[in-house]
Amino acid sequence: xxxxxxxxxxxxxxxxxxxxxxxxxxxxxxxxxxxxxxxxxxxxxxxxxxxxxxxxxxxxxxxxxxxxxxxxxxxxxxxxxxxxxxxxxxxxxxxxxxxxxxxxxxxxxxxxxxxxxxxxxxxxxxxxxxxxxxxxxxxxxxxxxxxxxxxxxxxxxxxxxxxxxxxxxxxxxxxxxxxxxxxxxxxxxxxxxxxxxxxxxxxxxxxxxxxxxxxxxxxxxxxxxxxxxxxxxxxxxxxxxxxxxxxxxxxxxxxxxxxxxxxxxxxxxxxxxxxxxxxxxxxxxxxxxxxxxxxxxxxxxxxxxxxxxxxx
Numbered sequence: 001x002x003x004x005x006x007x008x009x010x011x012x013x014x015x016x017x018x019x020x021x022x023x024x025x026x027x028x029x030x031x032x033x034x035x036x037x038x039x040x041x042x043x044x045x046x047x048x049x050x051x052x053x054x055x056x057x058x059x060x061x062x063x064x065x066x067x068x069x070x071x072x073x074x075x076x077x078x079x080x081x082x083x084x085x086x087x088x089x090x091x092x093x094x095x096x097x098x099x100x101x102x103x104x105x106x107x108x109x110x111x112x113x114x115x116x117x118x119x120x121x122x123x124x125x126x127x128x129x130x131x132x133x134x135x136x137x138x139x140x141x142x143x144x145x146x147x148x149x150x151x152x153x154x155x156x157x158x159x160x161x162x163x164x165x166x167x168x169x170x171x172x173x174x175x176x177x178x179x180x181x182x183x184x185x186x187x188x189x190x191x192x193x194x195x196x197x198x199x200x201x202x203x204x205x206x207x208x209x210x211x212x213x214x215x216x217x218x219x220x221x222x223x224x225x226x227x228x229x230x231x232x233x234x235x236x237x238x239x240x241x242x243x244x245x246x247x248x249x250x251x252x253x254x255x256x257x258x259x260x261x262x263x264x265x266x267x268x269x270x271x272x273x274x275x276x277x278x279x280x281x282x283x284x285x286x287x288x289x290x291x292x293x294x295x296x297x298x299x300x301x302x303x304x305x306x307x308x309x310x311x312x
Contacts, residue, residue: 020047020055020074025067028052032062104146107132122149122157127166130181137180139172165192184253194235201229254284 020028024045031041038056042049056062059070111128115121125147130136138146143154158179161167165188167181204225211218257265257280266276 020051022067022071025055025070028055029065029067032056032065103132120157120160122147122153123160126154126157126179127161127181130167130179136182137178139176139178141176143179165189187253190235194232197228197232197235201225201232204228250283254280 024047027045028041031044036044038052039049042052045052055070056065059065059073107128108125110131111121111124114124114127119127126143129143129146130138140151140154140158143149144151147154158167158169162169166185167179169177169179172178204221207221208218208225211221213219213222262276262280263273265271266273269276271279
């Protein structure tokens with residue numbers, strides 16, 4: 001080995017973690033010539049083994065490694081990095097007339113919030129992109145251009161969101177798949193969550209019967225049952241009671257249904273168009289007839305005198 005190695009074979013006075021020097025590369029080449037392994041060379045240089053492995057692998061491997069050639073290649077890569085021009089900004093589709101940087105920043109902020117709520121990152125970014133477009137629809141190519149990811153990543157995220165019923169896909173006139181987010185998606189999500197809480201409460205109720213509520217485990221399960229049962233009732237309006245907001249939303253949805261939406265609803269349910277039309281008429285009549293039960297007296301009982309109808 002070179003003369004600057006110590007008697008124990010270790011290089012003296014070296015600061016670990018810096019860039020490899022020409023001298024380091026000569027020592028690597030010498031070590032390889034003498035049959036030393038990457039770990040031993042790294043130990044003698046005071047470097048991580050991964051640094052030596054990466055250096056040798058990217059410069060011809062153990063058999064063809066040359067110190068001078070490796071040093072020149074490193075300098076060329078450094079020059080390319082310095083002269084590289086930044087790429088164009090990501091595409092912003094469906095938000096024309098607004099500041100692209102602000103749109104993208106808000107979409108990323110919205111996506112980050114959903115990630116903290118448990119949504120996978122790529123699925124959250126796709127959903128945020130759809131929410132922040134005027135049409136609420138994008139193609140795979142548009143999502144790839146906006147998010148700077150591969151089509152496979154978009155496809156996986158779309159499949160995940162479809163499983164949650166948060167988007168749907170359709171083919172346009174050019175046979176391209178477009179992914180849509182409907183304006184009522186949050187209502188569907190809310191109702192699905194309420195149903196999930198109800199199922200959880202019902203399942204836990206069976207556990208209470210198994211363990212006996214007088215036992216610590218049974219008491220714990222009973223508290224869990226009451227919590228999720230109450231949560232389900234609150235989200236769905238409560239048993240035997242219709243909440244005013246629920247009636248308002250249902251009425252607005254019924255009145256906003258277009259002929260195209262009615263046809264799509266018939267196809268999704270496997271119903272005839274006449275059956276869907278009749279159901280929509282019945283829903284509208286129900287909304288007009290159901291009172292909003294909100295007011296209670298000092299004892300917590302419903303004050304019917306103070307109750308207002310849902311619609312004048």
